[in-house]
Amino acid sequence: MNPSKMTSNSSNSRPESEPSLLSGLNGPEDVRGLDNDLLIPLAEEIRETLIRTLSRTGGHLGPNLGVVELTIALHRVFNTPTDKFVMDVSHQGYVHKMLTGRGDRIESIRQYEGLNGFLLRTESEHDCYGAGHAGTALSAALGMAAARDLKGGAEHVVAIAGDAAFTCGPTLEALNNIAATTKRFIVVLNDNEWSIDKNVGAIAKYFNALQTNKAYSDVRQKAADFVERIGGQGVRRLAHKIERGAKNLLFPNVLFEKFGGRYFGPLDGHNLPLLIRTFDYLKDQDEPVILHIITEKGRGYQPALEKPGKFHGLGPYNVEDGSTSGGGNPTYSEVFGRTVTNLAKKDEKIVAVTAAMPGGTKLEIFKEAIPERYFDVGIAEEHAALFACGLASQGLKPFLAIYSTFMQRAYDMIIHDMALQELPVRLCMDRGGLSGDDGPTHHGLFDIGYLRHIPNIVHMQPIDEDEFADMLWTMAHYEDGPIAVRYPRGAGIGARPKEQPRLLEIGKGELVHDGCDVALIGLGFVHNLAVEARENLEAQGHSVALVNPRFIKPLDKELILDVAKRCKVICTFEDHVLKNGFGASIIELLHDAGIDTPVERVGWPDEFVEHGKVDILRKKHGISSEAAVEKITPHLVQRAATA
Numbered sequence: 001m002n003p004s005k006m007t008s009n010s011s012n013s014r015p016e017s018e019p020s021l022l023s024g025l026n027g028p029e030d031v032r033g034l035d036n037d038l039l040i041p042l043a044e045e046i047r048e049t050l051i052r053t054l055s056r057t058g059g060h061l062g063p064n065l066g067v068v069e070l071t072i073a074l075h076r077v078f079n080t081p082t083d084k085f086v087m088d089v090s091h092q093g094y095v096h097k098m099l100t101g102r103g104d105r106i107e108s109i110r111q112y113e114g115l116n117g118f119l120l121r122t123e124s125e126h127d128c129y130g131a132g133h134a135g136t137a138l139s140a141a142l143g144m145a146a147a148r149d150l151k152g153g154a155e156h157v158v159a160i161a162g163d164a165a166f167t168c169g170p171t172l173e174a175l176n177n178i179a180a181t182t183k184r185f186i187v188v189l190n191d192n193e194w195s196i197d198k199n200v201g202a203i204a205k206y207f208n209a210l211q212t213n214k215a216y217s218d219v220r221q222k223a224a225d226f227v228e229r230i231g232g233q234g235v236r237r238l239a240h241k242i243e244r245g246a247k248n249l250l251f252p253n254v255l256f257e258k259f260g261g262r263y264f265g266p267l268d269g270h271n272l273p274l275l276i277r278t279f280d281y282l283k284d285q286d287e288p289v290i291l292h293i294i295t296e297k298g299r300g301y302q303p304a305l306e307k308p309g310k311f312h313g314l315g316p317y318n319v320e321d322g323s324t325s326g327g328g329n330p331t332y333s334e335v336f337g338r339t340v341t342n343l344a345k346k347d348e349k350i351v352a353v354t355a356a357m358p359g360g361t362k363l364e365i366f367k368e369a370i371p372e373r374y375f376d377v378g379i380a381e382e383h384a385a386l387f388a389c390g391l392a393s394q395g396l397k398p399f400l401a402i403y404s405t406f407m408q409r410a411y412d413m414i415i416h417d418m419a420l421q422e423l424p425v426r427l428c429m430d431r432g433g434l435s436g437d438d439g440p441t442h443h444g445l446f447d448i449g450y451l452r453h454i455p456n457i458v459h460m461q462p463i464d465e466d467e468f469a470d471m472l473w474t475m476a477h478y479e480d481g482p483i484a485v486r487y488p489r490g491a492g493i494g495a496r497p498k499e500q501p502r503l504l505e506i507g508k509g510e511l512v513h514d515g516c517d518v519a520l521i522g523l524g525f526v527h528n529l530a531v532e533a534r535e536n537l538e539a540q541g542h543s544v545a546l547v548n549p550r551f552i553k554p555l556d557k558e559l560i561l562d563v564a565k566r567c568k569v570i571c572t573f574e575d576h577v578l579k580n581g582f583g584a585s586i587i588e589l590l591h592d593a594g595i596d597t598p599v600e601r602v603g604w605p606d607e608f609v610e611h612g613k614v615d616i617l618r619k620k621h622g623i624s625s626e627a628a629v630e631k632i633t634p635h636l637v638q639r640a641a642t643a
Helices: 028-033 036-057 061-065 068-077 094-108 137-151 163-167 169-181 202-212 215-230 233-250 253-258 272-282 302-306 332-346 364-369 381-393 404-419 447-451 465-477 524-539 557-566 582-593 614-621 625-642
Strands: 084-087 157-162 186-191 262-268 289-294 350-354 374-376 397-403 426-430 458-460 483-486 510-513 518-522 544-548 551-553 569-577 599-604
Touching: 028 068, 028 094, 036 061, 036 068, 036 094, 036 272, 061 302, 068 094, 068 157, 068 272, 084 137, 137 157, 137 169, 157 163, 163 169, 163 186, 253 262, 262 272, 272 289, 332 350, 332 364, 332 426, 332 465, 350 381, 364 374, 381 397, 381 404, 397 404, 397 465, 404 426, 404 447, 426 465, 447 483, 447 551, 447 569, 465 483, 518 524, 518 557, 518 625, 524 544, 524 569, 524 625, 544 557, 551 582, 557 582, 569 582, 569 625, 582 599, 599 625
Parallel strands: 084 157, 157 186, 186 289, 262 289, 350 374, 350 397, 397 426, 426 483, 458 483, 518 544, 518 569, 569 599
Antiparallel strands: 458 551, 510 544
């Protein structure tokens, strides 16, 4: 490690000759058994290990560097798996994994058949709750506390949530129920002013005021001094009233105390002895408590401190300076950000909305160019969807950019508010398809299923970047109700969008090649698999039709029924689960039309797909042109035999 790249608090790195503390930790009992003077060296070794290891594997570096002392303190005071730690999102759980017997496998984090990048109940008994979406920790932990109380247990339940989670609806709903549910409950508010990107909104500003405003503590101390000097019950009441007023005006702990929880903090989240003493005290309290700690995302690694958004989660990087390899084709997200920004420059009605993901969705491009028409609502997908509905109801053209896996949270709003009222909200569903290393919490494999049965909605998927730009142009001109587009993570094939996009006819696909033996229908990003299968089948002497459907809903019935009547077998390709997916809609279409042409489907199985490189997972689950040909061939042989 180059000391010049480390922050001052980590410049005294552990000499290579010193024995590894991590290698001697087989579980949290070993953490509790360490001498006090070894805890800070342990923290330094953990940081060095994370920086070095994730430079090779990629992962959530910044969040984990920020919770090293917090995680050590938790395991020093509490006793998992008896006591329960529920981490919001849980991408900051790498340190927890290292302290619970998985330190020797940290090199496998987010790799196929390795450690998951989030907490996972099936991975360890110390992972009591797994989650990859924000806002879940308080509700789940409160349920555990209620179950403990009903069973007469004595274990502790600790919810650890970042400040961004407190902009999330479920978190506030849980806060509203804590006092009425249990008397023994600990919430740790880990405040670093960041989720993935900089936090936004009133609550974020509230927490920032708490970090910087010393007025309340001064008033409180003066009130106490006044009581000591003057005495008397009336004066005490007056002083308490002054203190309450000061809290309401100056200090946000009133927010939590109004919910019935006793507030402590803010404390330095990197002061390990202080955290240990505080947790020792809090675990004996017979009332719900909220501990507010201030931490530094990316602590100990200068590149992560300088670019916390980038180092929230990233691929491999140069450990010396934090640089990552660039070049190659632009990602679909970049094409989206640039295209929508260019459209908005020509159309003043276009506005952009995201839920705490300006970097991931690349709406940061829009924000920089047209800030007055850019809205980041924080981790609040339901609000984002309703907010977009309000914009659309007033004649604006909202492009709502949310990952497919997070759009699930706005399902009710899509039905009840968008589709029912035919409001033209443009749903831009990033990460539609497999999300690789992030695993099942982030795979966008369900959006076709949860959208295609909703009336009044249009759903599309492009085969390349050029067609993607055409779809965004089409969305900008569509006014008859909600319209959605799904697009994958990462780069495409390099099809550069045209200077002037074309307007697509709603519900019309493209017959790329005609044929009479086999019809291959390749949806979106996996259309290339259909192309490969066609080449293979034609090399065997078969006549193969190739269809780019473009539209998931409405289907191009005329085109699909035409090839179905002429061909012996149909095969569909989709980056989505097969249950209630695109292929299922083709089967329904043929059934309703009384056509018995068999349909084979290539797509993901009815299970939560594990994490790993996309190529590895596709091979394992049969998402390939070879698998398609294998499914198709028996139908051709059978038809030939009966002809």
